[in-house]
Amino acid sequence: MKKQTARQVTLNGKPPIVIAHRGASGELPEHTLAAYKLAIERGADFIEPDLVSTEDGVLIARHEPNMINTTDVANRPEFSDRFTTKIIDGVAVAGFFASDFTLTEIKILRAIMQQDFRPQEFNGLYEIPTLEEMIELVQQIEAETGQKIGIYPETKHPTFHDALGLSLETPLLETLEKNNFTDPSRIYIQSFEVSNLKKLSQETDIPLIQLLNATGINLDGSLMETQPYDFVVSGDPRTYADLRTPAGLQEIATYASGIGPWKRMIISVQGMDLNGDGEADDLNGDGVVNDADKTLTAPTTLVQDAHAAGLVVHPYTFRNEDRFLSADYNGNPALEYIQFINLGIDGYFTDFPGTGSQIRDQLGNKSVGYGVV
Numbered sequence: 530m531k532k533q534t535a536r537q538v539t540l541n542g543k544p545p546i547v548i549a550h551r552g553a554s555g556e557l558p559e560h561t562l563a564a565y566k567l568a569i570e571r572g573a574d575f576i577e578p579d580l581v582s583t584e585d586g587v588l589i590a591r592h593e594p595n596m597i598n599t600t601d602v603a604n605r606p607e608f609s610d611r612f613t614t615k616i617i618d619g620v621a622v623a624g625f626f627a628s629d630f631t632l633t634e635i636k637i638l639r640a641i642m643q644q645d646f647r648p649q650e651f652n653g654l655y656e657i658p659t660l661e662e663m664i665e666l667v668q669q670i671e672a673e674t675g676q677k678i679g680i681y682p683e684t685k686h687p688t689f690h691d692a693l694g695l696s697l698e699t700p701l702l703e704t705l706e707k708n709n710f711t712d713p714s715r716i717y718i719q720s721f722e723v724s725n726l727k728k729l730s731q732e733t734d735i736p737l738i739q740l741l742n743a744t745g746i747n748l749d750g751s752l753m754e755t756q757p758y759d760f761v762v763s764g765d766p767r768t769y770a771d772l773r774t775p776a777g778l779q780e781i782a783t784y785a786s787g788i789g790p791w792k793r794m795i796i797s798v799q800g801m802d803l804n805g806d807g808e809a810d811d812l813n814g815d816g817v818v819n820d821a822d823k824t825l826t827a828p829t830t831l832v833q834d835a836h837a838a839g840l841v842v843h844p845y846t847f848r849n850e851d852r853f854l855s856a857d858y859n860g861n862p863a864l865e866y867i868q869f870i871n872l873g874i875d876g877y878f879t880d881f882p883g884t885g886s887q888i889r890d891q892l893g894n895k896s897v898g899y900g901v902v
């Protein structure tokens with residue numbers, strides 16, 4: 530195994546920021562005020578709300594417009610008639626959609642933990658928060674402690690919301706302005722689409738982050754590429770792979786301050802096919818094939834290329850569970866953080882901000898080697 534000998538620096542030379550992915554979502558139901566508060570207590574620098582719109586145009590924190598997996602809506606008979614199928618980014622999705630509920634109705638629902646391997650005892654306890662309530666929480670904690678916390682909202686499926694007449698961007702900016710939360714050092718706005726970020730760049734000084742996605746990983750570690758959905762609609766043939774080339778990154782730099790790549794765009798994982806079926810094998814014998822059955826590939830140059838274009842790099846998503854960790858890490862999430870930090874990333878999205886902040890703080894400005902590559 531090779532050992533990294535020189536740690537790369539972040540774009541601004543400061544330690545990377547810790548972004549609480551949907552709050553402390555590894556411990557509490559995601560996108561709840563309780564999860565955001567816990568994330569702050571765990572040491573997060575930023576908390577992340579994914580934003581969708583209610584029928585009456587209020588921005589709420591949900592990972593998807595479809596609430597079937599993250600709330601108890603399916604168990605509430607008064608809303609059974611809302612079950613429907615909608616097309617989101619070209620795919621038919623069945624469930625209960627925030628855009629079919631008023632805020633008053635949303636407030637009847639309670640959040641649940643959608644991953645069955647995470648704690649279930651908090652299901653049904655917490656409301657679905659609005660963006661405004663989330664800002665109020667941050668401001669309250671700031672007033673009580675003097676601690677400065679940022680927010681990192683994502684506009685979810687802008688094309689879908691535009692078609693409903695419920696565009697997200699103007700309400701987002703208006704909510705920030707109304708609540709006097711406009712300090713560019715404490716906000717990033719992110720999106721997987723491009724056109725809405727370009728529009729936002731003409732309307733605000735808040736730094737913007739171009740998210741980059743893929744649909745999966747091939748056996749050899751190469752990525753299954755996909756497109757921003759607004760490119761699909763407009764007929765633009767480019768994929769996210771085109772956006773993360775040096776030329777693509779230079780274009781992103783004309784409207785955004787950074788990129789949010791899937792971490793496998795920086796370091797991927799490859800499987801083994803011992804039975805010759807063309808698929809990665811279940812090497813650890815737990816009945817499923819995931820990252821724990823795969824080994825790391827060599828890092829790409831994405832971090833260096835983005836920094837050369839003047840862009841910060843905030844990869845997603847770091848998680849503590851074995852199933853999300855390459856076999857090289859031996860079940861130790863700290864090794865993954867160390868490897869990525871040593872590559873010079875400027876921050877990271879994590880479901881476990883306590884772990885993310887602890888490792889970052891332990892590293893400080895020291896060069897740390899590791900034996901995993």
